[in-house]
Amino acid sequence: MDEPQTGDAVPPPAPGAEDYLALDFVNSAVAVPGGQYIDLLGTPATANQWLTKHGLAPSDAGVQETCATQLRSLREHLRALFAARVQGLPALPAALAAVNDALGRAPAAALLHWDEKNGPYRATPCPTHEILDRALATLAANAADLLTGTDAERLTACGSPPCNRYLLRHGRRQWCSVRCGDRARAARAYARRTHPTPS
Incomplete structure (x- = not known):
């Protein structure tokens, strides 16, 4: 899919x-249900939109396919680390x-x-070719903070198939959105109706 779907198709943040x-x-x-898959980094344009929305790149950054590919690759490595953490498994060396x-x-x-007129000053360089490197470093650092911090114990996968999102659990909540929670409850109710427990 080239462009992500909008509106009801894209769930709210987990x-x-x-x-x-x-x-x-x-x-x-x-x-999402129905065998659909939404990728907000699926094209250079949508990757640029995602980076801009999250303050990681200007809207005119001109993300190219190689940049979008690097973002998607890091995302998959982070997903592997999140899955390992949630399942209590060793991390994949390639992901680390x-x-x-x-x-x-x-x-x-x-x-x-050093400026000849004003003397020394400090600044963070961010020419266009470094925007992606900064975004990748920021995302990786944030993931490392989550995985090593106190909130890591709350990290879990959404408990409503086919959803593949992660969330931080609050109490007993196991779903990333109201929609996923409703779907899980409906599936349980359907299973009880079609397969009643023997008396």
Whole structure:
């Protein structure tokens, strides 16, 4: 699919996405009922829109397919790490390497510059070719903070198939949206009607 669907097709941000940009990032590809798949990074234009919406790139950044591919690749590596964390499995070495590579792409501190008129000053460089590196580093750092912080215990996968999104659990809630919760409850009710428990 070239362009993401809008409106009701795209679920609202999952619980925790307001605190962790990386959670919204891994959820930028979502399976929805009916065998549909929405990828908000599916094209360079939609990837640029997603980056702009999240303050990671200007609207005229001119994201190319190679950039969108790098974003999608990091997303899949982060999804693998989230899945490993949720399932209590060892992390895939390739996923760890990809995240560490992204973390090292951009300087963490503003660099020292010298202006002949005004003297020394510090600034974070961000020419066009570095926008993607900064975005990847920001997303990787945010994911690392989530995976190593106190909220990691709350990280879970949505419990309403076919949804493939992650969320931070609040209480017993296991769904990323009201729609997924309604679908899960309806499936349970249907199963009770069609397969009653023996008395």
